[in-house]
Amino acid sequence: MSIQTLKQHDPATTTIGILGAGKVGTGVARQAIKAGYRVLIAASGDPKDISLIISVMAPGAVAVSAAEAMAAADLVVLSVPLHKFRTLDPAGLAGKHVLDTMNYWRDTNGDMPELEAAPSSSEMVHAHIPGARLAKSLNHIGYHELELDARPAGAPDRRALAVTSDDGQTRDLVLGFVEHLGFDAVDGGSLAGGAAFEPGTPIFTGSYDRPGLQAELLAHAAGATGEGRELAPAH
Amino acid sequence: MELGVYGFGDVHRDPVTGAAVSSQQRMADLLERARLADEVGLDYFGVGEHHRADFAVSSIVPVLAAAAAQTKNIKVGSAVTVLSTEDPVRVYQQFATLDLLSGGRAELTAGRGSFIESYPLFGADLNDYEALYEEKIALLLALNEAGRKEESITWSGKFRPALDDATIYPRPVDNNLDIWIATGGTPASSARAARLGTNVIYALLGGSVNSFARHAQLFRAEAAQAGHDAGALKVGVSAVGLVAKDGAADTFYPYYRHLMDGISRERGFSAPNRISYDMQAAPSGGIYVGTPEQVAEKILLTREHMGHDRHILQMDLASVPQKDVLKSIELLGTEVKPLIDAELAQKAAA
Numbered sequence: 261m262s263i264q265t266l267k268q269h270d271p272a273t274t275t276i277g278i279l280g281a282g283k284v285g286t287g288v289a290r291q292a293i294k295a296g297y298r299v300l301i302a303a304s305g306d307p308k309d310i311s312l313i314i315s316v317m318a319p320g321a322v323a324v325s326a327a328e329a330m331a332a333a334d335l336v337v338l339s340v341p342l343h344k345f346r347t348l349d350p351a352g353l354a355g356k357h358v359l360d361t362m363n364y365w366r367d368t369n370g371d372m373p374e375l376e377a378a379p380s381s382s383e384m385v386h387a388h389i390p391g392a393r394l395a396k397s398l399n400h401i402g403y404h405e406l407e408l409d410a411r412p413a414g415a416p417d418r419r420a421l422a423v424t425s426d427d428g429q430t431r432d433l434v435l436g437f438v439e440h441l442g443f444d445a446v447d448g449g450s451l452a453g454g455a456a457f458e459p460g461t462p463i464f465t466g467s468y469d470r471p472g473l474q475a476e477l478l479a480h481a482a483g484a485t486g487e488g489r490e491l492a493p494a495h
Numbered sequence: 496m497e498l499g500v501y502g503f504g505d506v507h508r509d510p511v512t513g514a515a516v517s518s519q520q521r522m523a524d525l526l527e528r529a530r531l532a533d534e535v536g537l538d539y540f541g542v543g544e545h546h547r548a549d550f551a552v553s554s555i556v557p558v559l560a561a562a563a564a565q566t567k568n569i570k571v572g573s574a575v576t577v578l579s580t581e582d583p584v585r586v587y588q589q590f591a592t593l594d595l596l597s598g599g600r601a602e603l604t605a606g607r608g609s610f611i612e613s614y615p616l617f618g619a620d621l622n623d624y625e626a627l628y629e630e631k632i633a634l635l636l637a638l639n640e641a642g643r644k645e646e647s648i649t650w651s652g653k654f655r656p657a658l659d660d661a662t663i664y665p666r667p668v669d670n671n672l673d674i675w676i677a678t679g680g681t682p683a684s685s686a687r688a689a690r691l692g693t694n695v696i697y698a699l700l701g702g703s704v705n706s707f708a709r710h711a712q713l714f715r716a717e718a719a720q721a722g723h724d725a726g727a728l729k730v731g732v733s734a735v736g737l738v739a740k741d742g743a744a745d746t747f748y749p750y751y752r753h754l755m756d757g758i759s760r761e762r763g764f765s766a767p768n769r770i771s772y773d774m775q776a777a778p779s780g781g782i783y784v785g786t787p788e789q790v791a792e793k794i795l796l797t798r799e800h801m802g803h804d805r806h807i808l809q810m811d812l813a814s815v816p817q818k819d820v821l822k823s824i825e826l827l828g829t830e831v832k833p834l835i836d837a838e839l840a841q842k843a844a845a
Contacts, residue, residue, distance in 0.1 A: 282681050303683075312720060313682045316713040365762060367611050370621040404702045459763025466765035 269334070269436050271296035276437075277333025278302070279326055279348070281310045281317075284361055285339035287403035288441075289318035291410060295440040302329040304340075304347065327352060335433055337398075338362055338385070343369040345385050354391030357430045359437070361398040363459055380454040382424070395425035395434040396454035397445075400464045409467070410442025420473040422448035422457050444470040448477050456480035496798065496839060497805040498832050499539025500532055500824055501574035501733060504551030504558070507813040510753035516814055518551040524817050525552075526561055531821055533566035535828025539807055540566070541574030541604070546612040549757075556589045563597035572602030574733060574807070575677040579627040580613040582655055583635040584663060591642075591667040599668035604696060605632055606677035623654070630654055635674065636691055638663055642670050675731065678710075685710045689717030689728075696731035696805070702781040704793060707732070708800035731805035732797060735812060736783025737819065738790050738826040744776045746819055747784045747812070754813040783808055787830035794831070795838055 276292045278285045281303040292299045299321040303310045307323040314323045330336055330352040338348065342362040360382045364375055378384035382396040401409070401421060411418040421443045425431040431447065438445035448456060456477050457463035463476050504521045508514070516524075529540045540562055542552050552558055559571040571593065576586060586603070594601035607628055614621050630652045641648040642663065651657035675694040678684035688695040695714050697707040711730050718725040737747040748769065755767040775782040783790050783806075794806050808827065810820045 282683065286682055310683075312717055313686055313713060316716055317682050317709050367609065367762070368624075370611075404706055408703065461763075462765060464763055464765060465759075 269433060271440050274298070274334045275300065275332055276335050276337060277324075277329035278321075278337045278339060279329060280337075280339035280341075281313060281323075282339065282341075283403045284398075285337070286314070286317040286321075287406050288337055288339060288361065288398065289314075289321040291406050291441045292437075293318065293320040294410075295442070297440070300324045300329045300332055302326040330356060335359060335437060336392075341368055342381060342385075343372060345388055348385070348389055350389045350391060353389045356392055357427075357433050358389070358392040358394050359398065359434050360385055360394055360396045363399050363464075365459065379452040380458060382451050382454045386451065393425070393427040393430040394451060395423055395427070395430045396451060397421055397423040397434055397438055398441075399454075400457040400461075400466075401443075402465060405467075406441065412442065413439065413444075418442070418444050418469065420444040420446050420468050420470040422446050422454075422463065422473060422477060424448040424451050424454045426451045444473075446470060446473045446477065449481075453477070453481070496794075496803075496835055497538035497731075498794075498827055498835070499537050499541065499570075499805065499807040500528060500827070501539075501541030501543060501807050501809055502528070502552075502811045503543050503545050503809075505549065505811045505814050506551050507549050507753065509814045509816065511749050512816075514814075521551045522558065522561075524811075524820075525558060526565055527817070528820060528824055529562035529569065529571070530565050531824050532828065533569040535825050536832060537569060537824065537828045539570045539572065539602075539805065541572045541807060543574040544577055544608070544613070545610060546616055547610065556593055559601070560593055560596055563593065563600060568600075570600045570602055570673075571597055572673075572675075573604045575604045575606035575608065577608040577613050578605040578631045578635065579607050579624065580617040580619045581631065583631050583638060584655070584658070587635060587638045587642075587663055587672070588665070590672055591663075591665050594667035594672060595665060601667065602673040602675065603635075604675040604677050605635060609679065609698075627654060632676065632687075632691065636693065639672050639674060642666050642672070645670060675729070677733070680707060680710060682710065682713060685714045686717045689714045689723070689725075690721045692718065692721065692723040692728065694729040694731065696733055696807075697801075699732050699734045699781050699797075701735075701775050703775075703779050704781060704797040705779070705800040706781060711801040711803065729804040730801060731807065732801065732803050733807050733809065734781060734783050735810075736785075736790060736808045737810050737815065738785070738787055738823040738831060739819065740786060740826070743784045743786065743789075743823075744773070747782075747815065748772055750813040750815045751782070787826050787834060790827070791831045791834035791838070794835060 275298045278301040289299050289301050301321045311323045336356050336358045338360045364381050386394045409419045421438050423434045435445040532540050542558050544553050546553050555573045563571045590603045647660045647662045675696050676688035677696045679698045715725040737743050759766045776784050810823050
C-alpha cells in the first residue's frame with residue numbers, strides 16, 4: 261500500500277494549509293517542510309501577528325490568513341483547539357481535502373456535550389463543515405514525536421499512524437502525506453472508525469509498527485466497546 | 496547558573512511501600528527540603544498549587560513564608576501560581592508581603608496550570624481561559640510597574656472591579672517583584688511573555704533536552720522586537736528528576752510510573768512503560784535522573800540548546816521517600832552545581 265500511496269502526490273507540487281499555529285500546527289509544519297511540501301499556516305488573526313513565531317518555530321512556512329490557507333491548499337490541516345471548531349469556515353472548507361488532527365481534552369476543551377452525539381470527534385467537526393472532504397489522522401501521536409519518531413520508508417523501527425476518511429481521494433492523499441512525513445500510514449476505514457484512536461484507546465499516544473497498529477484497529481472494531489469515550493478521572 | 500527544586504506537597508500513597516503520608520507530615524517535609532536546599536547553596540525553592548486530594552499545597556504563600564523564615568539565602572517562589580483563577584491585586588499583596596518577610600527573596604511565577612480544578616472552585620468559566628489569563632497577567636504586571644514608579648493605578652477590566660487611582664500596599668523590597676511566566680510550550684505563550692518583558696520558564700516534562708530550543712529562541716527574538724533587553728530577561732526550565740550516587744533511575748521509576756499512570760488514565764494517554772522511561776532517562780532525554788555527573792551533563796546539554804539561566808527539578812513525584820529527596824537535594828547542591836559552575840567557568844575563560 262505504501263508504494264502505491266506514495267505515487268498519489270508529489271510534495272514539491274502540493275500545498276499544505278495549516279489552521280492553527282500552536283504546538284501541533286507548528287510541529288506538523290516543520291515535518292511537512294522537511295518532507296518538501298509548500299506550507300502555509302494561519303492563526304485566527306492577522307498573519308503579521310504570527311510571522312515571527314512561524315519564522316522561528318517552522319522556518320520555511322509562510323504565515324497567511326485563514327482564508328488564504330484554505331483557498332491555496334491542496335490539503336487543509338485542522339489543528340485548532342477542538343472547542344474552537346465552530347470558528348472553522350464551512351464555506352472556505354467546502355470541497356477541500358481536510359485533515360482533522362484534533363482531540364477532545366477536557367482540561368483544555370471543557371465539557372463538550374455535543375461530543376456525546378457523535379461517533380468520533382471528527383464526526384462532530386464534520387457536522388459543522390459538511391462540505392469538507394474530511395480525514396482524521398496525526399491526532400494519536402505527540403507533536404514532539406512527529407519529529408523524533410519519523411523514519412524513512414522501510415526503516416525497521418518506523419512507526420505506523422492510522423488514517424480514516426469517508427472520501428477515497430482524501431484518504432489516498434492523507435495516506436501519502438503521512439508516509440511522506442516519515443510514518444507507515446494504515447487505512448483505518450471510515451471516518452467513524454477514528455474512535456479507535458481517540459484519547460482513552462490503546463492506540464492514542466501508543467507506539468506501534470504497521471502490523472501492530474492493524475491488529476489494534478481490528479481489535480477495536482471487534483470489541484466496539486465505546487471505551488474511547490471514558491475520559492472521566494479513574495480515581 | 497541557578498539550580499533549584501520545586502514540588503506540590505505530594506501526598507500520594509507510596510506506590511512501592513504502600514505507606515501513607517499525612518498532609519501535616521508533608522508540610523514538615525517541604526520545610527526540611529527548603530532548609531537543606533538553602534544549606535547546600537541551591538538558588539531556588541518553589542511550590543506550586545493543586546486543588547486535588549493527591550497534593551497538599553493549594554495555598555502557596557504560607558508555605559513559602561514558612562520556608563523563608565527558616566532559610567537565609569535561597570529564593571522562594573511559586574511554581575506556579577494559577578493566575579487565571581486569582582485576583583491579581585491579592586496575589587500582588589501576598590507576594591509583596593512574602594518579599595518583605597524574606598528580605599527580597601520572593602518570586603512569583605504565573606501560569607495557567609495543567610489541571611482545571613481551580614476554575615469551578617473559584618467561579619471562573621473555562622470558556623474564558625484565554626481572556627482570564629490575558630487580563631490578569633496584564634493587571635499583575637501593571638501593578639508591579641506602578642509599584643516600581645511609586646505611582647497609583649487606574650484600571651478597568653472584565654473580571655474584577657475597576658481600580659480608581661488606587662495604591663496597593665504593601666510594596667515589595669525595592670518596589671519590585673520578580674515575575675516569571677510559566678508555559679508548557681504553546682508558541683504564543685513564549686511570544687506573550689516576551690512582549691510583556693517578563694522572565695519565562697518552560698515545563699519540560701519529558702520529551703528531550705532540545706524540546707524547547709526553538710521556544711527559547713522565539714522568546715528572545717520576540718523580546719528584542721518588542722524593544723526589551725532580551726539578554727536581561729531570564730529563561731528557566733522546570734523538569735522532573737532525581738540525583739543519587741547509584742540506582743537513581745531504578746529508584747525513581749516506580750514513582751514516575753505511578754504518577755504518569757494516573758495522569759494518562761485521566762487524559763486518555765497510553766500508559767508509560769520502562770522503555771519510554773529509559774528513553775527519557777537517557778542522556779538526551781527529558782527526565783533528569785542519574786548520578787551527579789549524569790545530571791550535570793544533561794543540564795549542560797540542555798543549556799547548549801536553550802542558553803537557559805535556571806534549572807529546577809521536581810523530585811517528589813508520587814511520594815518519592817523523603818530520604819531520597821533529601822539526598823538528591825544535597826547532591827544537587829554539593830556536586831551537580833559545582834560541576835556545572837566549573838564547566839561554565841571553563842567555557843567562559845576559553
